[in-house]
Amino acid sequence: MRPHALWRQLLRIGLAAGRNSPGGRLRFAALITAAAVVTLVLMSCLAVIATYDGWDRRDVARGVEIARHGDSPVVALYKRAGDSVGTRPHEVVYIEPKSPQASPPPGLPRWPEPGEAFLSPELVRVGEGEGITRRYGKFAGIIDSSGLATPSERLAYVRPAVTGHHGWSKIAKIGSARSTPMGDTLNRVPAGQLLSAIGFTVGGVAIVLLVVAARCGSSSRDRRVRLLTALGGNRWHLALVNLGEACIPVVIGTLLGSVPYLLMSLWDVRIPLIDQVVGSADLRAWAWVTPMVALAGCGLMLFVVVALHLAGIDGGGTRPRVFADRIPRWRLYAGLLGLIAIVTTPYLPKLTSFLAYIAGTTLLWGMLPSAAGAVIRYWGNSAASFGRWAGRADVLIAGRWAHARPGVVVRLVAVMVIGLGVITQAQVWTSRLGDSGQNARALQRELHDSVLVVTPQSITPASVDAFTRSLPKNANIFLVNTAKKPTEPSVLRGSCEAMRSLGIACSSDGDHMTGGDARIAILGKFIGFGGEIKFREGNVSGNTQKADQIAVVSPPGTTGLNARVKETANRAFGLAQVKRPYDGWILGADRLVNMADWVKLLTILTLIILALAVAFSSAAEFLVFTTAVAPLAVLTERRRFLLGIAIWNLTVPTVIAVAFGVCVAAWQGSFFISLSKSGMFSWSLLAACAAGALVLAIAIGLIGGTGAIRATARWRPAAD
Template identity: 35%
Template sequence: MAATVLALGLSAIMAVHASYDGIRSRSADRGIQYQEAFPDRQPVALAVDGFDTVGMLQHSIVYLRPLSGGAPLPPGVDRWPGPGEAVLSPGLVRALKAEGATDRFGSVVGEIRNEGLASPGERFGYVNPRDEQINDKAALPVVGFGGPKAAVSGDLLFIKDRGRLLTALYLILVPASVLAVVAARMGSEGRDKRTALVSALGGGLWARAWLNIGESAVPLCAGAVLGTLPGLLVAATGNVQLPWIHYWLSSADLRHWWWGMALAGIATAVVLLLLVCLLHRTGNRGKARSTRLAARGSQAIRWAAVAFPIVVFATVWGPAQLDPLQHSDLRINLYNAGVAAALITLPCAVAVAVAVAGNQLAWSARKTGSAGALVAGRHVAARPGTTARLVAGVGIAMVLVSQVQLKSEQFGETARAAHATAHRVGNSVMILSMRTDRLAPQRIASVINQLPPATLALSLRQPQDPRSIAPVLLQGPCQALLALRLDCPSGTMRATSSSADKRIVEVVRWTSPVPGRFDIRQGPVLESPDKRRGAAESVFLLVSASGKDLPAARIKQLLRDELPIATASADPPGGTWLLGANLSAAHGKWVTFLGVPGVLILALTVVLANLAEFLRFSRAVAPLSVLTGKRRIYYTTAAWGLLTPLLAAIVTSVSAATWLAVPQESPGEGIELSTSMLTGVSGALGVMALLTWWWGARASVRQAIRWRSHGD
């Protein structure tokens, strides 16, 4: 199982490299060559690189008008669409069908093949606009596609860089590594005795290694094959959609990296075989105080314990010393590496602290006469490695969950404010902007007159000087002003947000340089051109008369059909920030997608480690039944040997999670470690610790009942 999980994690690293290489290669091949970069070549088409939104997520749309029938086609396109027609990606076709807007860009006459898409699920399209949609000022001449000077579009503009996703894979790789260590030592008591016997008979390092390899090679190789099998199957069969995240994985990209998938399996088998050989120790009698085997790795655990506070301090302090503008990627990589090192050293710190406390407990038990405390104290003091394995899952789970929570909240306060605005008013109010420098007054008036019924329109005038502190001016007919709980003054009147409709309050919050204040005036929505002279755009406020949501899709379709490309937009207040927040939330889903399995792997690790410890612990304590005849001793021994280390791990991991969260926290932007989350996870782990104590004690009682003396 450990080999399968680790091989799957290493295969995911290869899949990330394969996917990003494919995305960059195909994006470069379809990039638009504008004549500005190739002045000596003749144009073959006109293009406007635009954007559209489906499901509140933005994507690219390229508006193309070929200048001749023999113009070269973009990759993945079989023929040029005619005026009013479109060729879209399968992902965009599915998204438009889900919204019931398949004819949004005109008649769909074909789909873009995979070689013309950055990824199989990309939402992308080429649209040949109608004559009335051509914008002579915005359209740029195109001489071809692909090449080093071509302008890219599509997913490459929206995805994070490769390093972000690779660092997110720590959420899988660190738990997989912990599971591998725990699995290598599962049931190791008998193997340790065998290793000691082979050493006593003169067997050297290679003899012991061959025994360990022969015993573990079959399950490790089987697990490595199972872990690499998903990637190889996708490469051999076809594109596959990842569950919940809905990302389409390209089989063509994985085929190009088939050797990477195979290498992931080989690396997994080699690493775990080395781990098994290194962790099956021979014992060190030279420093032992008794005839019991002493762990050779105890010194390494002590060094790791000493390193833990240093690692936490360096992780919190070190990246903060670098300039975030010049070394942003280095800061992130150093921080993630520090968190990974803290996760590895945390169990060792708890184990050494418990071992020190165990010696003191055993010393005090000699005076109090508590047999349970004496046995437990000696047990934890002699086996810090066992304690480290016992608490590893608990400590790492706490830090890992806190990191998942912080990374899922990393978008700014402005984006959070946009979410809050959308929650309060929805689409019941929209801000319509139209370029007066590219549109005739008649076309603007035509759009205003064709707005859906029950849509109130007001003119919204902002100060032309960006340094001005004058409030915005709302102007419209008296009927519209009264519907919004505003007065109908004969002239200009100053108003405040305290008595206005909540939709006006939200609009003023996003558009006015003066918080909470605005001017109102009764008058026509459309002003004469001479009054708007010098303004680059006209801004209108669209409000639902009933207070319900406006037909936003219908309004945006009206702008597409009636106006040239890139001359108008209609969005809710804070719409641009809302799109950015939605994109950040979509990126954050990857953290959850990887973090939840990571936490489940850690939970599995805790269960397996505790199960092994229960069996070892109960066998070791069983002979005490002859000495005491009381069952209470088993509960006391389990409390000191199992419950106390787990509770110490919970306290230590809460402190570590709080400290490691400091570099990521930004209260002004709403990024804070959740106290309720820490409390909830601590409570759940505390309950698990109590169950562990009860289970261990009961197992000891059952072993004691069945125990018989065999002269050992």
């Protein structure tokens, strides 16, 4: 036979291999799933690159270049400020055109008129409940996507109706790569970090799924390898058979994995948990790369399948190890080394401590299933002894099986045990706000909107009167003369009624600071350099020359006042910043919140892929289990006997391993909180995960048992 004819025949053998057997069908489904997941991960990385590329281009197009010299031409005046809807910040760009020939910023159809504001679609959507379209003046329209970093960016362009522009910058041109970041760009994660996070988390477990899929149906494949070897086949012949076996499911999976990217290039899609929209236009700009990415994913899958199976030509087989002798000691030592690294982190320098904690956690949880397997191996001996003493054949057989094959249980419990560690660590890390953040949360729960500080562009008696008339009856105001030096007190001037609302005794002369409540303490920290403040009785609509801020106080626990005061202040003063004393800490934690959301999303995706891996691995083990147990049916007609073997061999060891993981998760979570002195450990989350793992352990035993019962009806003695 000619070589090319032989190769075609070997490919046909691979294409037809195992199609009608349970192992062949399982292998086919596993390869499709693994190829789809690997392609999805690669396409996700391409989507990140495409999104950041479009992001950078739009950032340059809307960037402003400040006029450096007094005689430079000025196209507009420019001022940036922060605001928020709820506790989520957004950026407000105040702009005043100075050149009639100048084009407006990208995304705007025209320059806004005095008292008008253009808002991004996302800001309009999330701010509807707070009346965001009325906050900055007349709503002029929507900012087009060409002027936004991402479709989900919260941004406002405002032209306030003010006469003075103190503190504004002069713009030489719009469209510069030298401008400072604005909007979402201020808090975005660098592209390299995001790609690394996706690669190490989702990409890592995708490789695990790939290996599991490649090894599915290994018993029938090993028989085929031995036959090819006996017939004189070499590595190339084996590779062609394996290539023929894997090419169809891999191609199908690759095509399925490419579909989400193509769909997202047609419509904008909001990422779950992240609350961020991926722009379809950015993905379309890079759509020409998708065939190359798909081919790379397909080639990687076929390479792994062929490379893993080439070892079988020497008789080693492709089946996963069951550790029939013993679990390798290096795994236990590596886990112990990880535990030591975690425990010693308090005594190391800051950066070294962080790296040691991450490395130690990875080692500990990566090797914990093997440690659980060592415990299960010893448990198998004890269970077998108990079965022999009690006359329980099912316990005796299951104990011997667990002692001889602890690697089976290690693979079954790996996802559950490692998943417990990933979930609990992600929960603890994302609960960290730091001391400032936790104090801010406490102030938010105590004060709500009862203390607000307004910083107008300018203060006049008329504007103060207009502002005061629009406030609720239970709100009182103080004019603030902020101290210029830390050694001087800031002075708050208000009516006796306003002082009495704070619990301050009022008299006709001098400064007042008798009594008071928590609102006074926070005003002192926020207004007066963290130092002393004084209250004076006076008419708030009188002398406003020295006032630079206005404090609005209302009864403790007042809610819903923040948005109303912001709208009222902008209407009365033309331009005003309104802040709650704790806003700086909470809004400043937005980057941490965004990172925490990414951690949650990647954790969930990681666990889903690991669950797929354990599902295929378990299904493969069930095939081995049912084939091995079926001959025992000739010894008894009791179905409970086979079900008992499955429960004792699969469920009980899994429960032991999960209990092992729960204890370690609880210890490490508590240790981390005591180490960092921040965050909280969710016992309810751990209990829910443990309950879910327990249900899964019972399901594994029941599925294995019922599968063995069904297999007994079909089993016939064979010379295999």
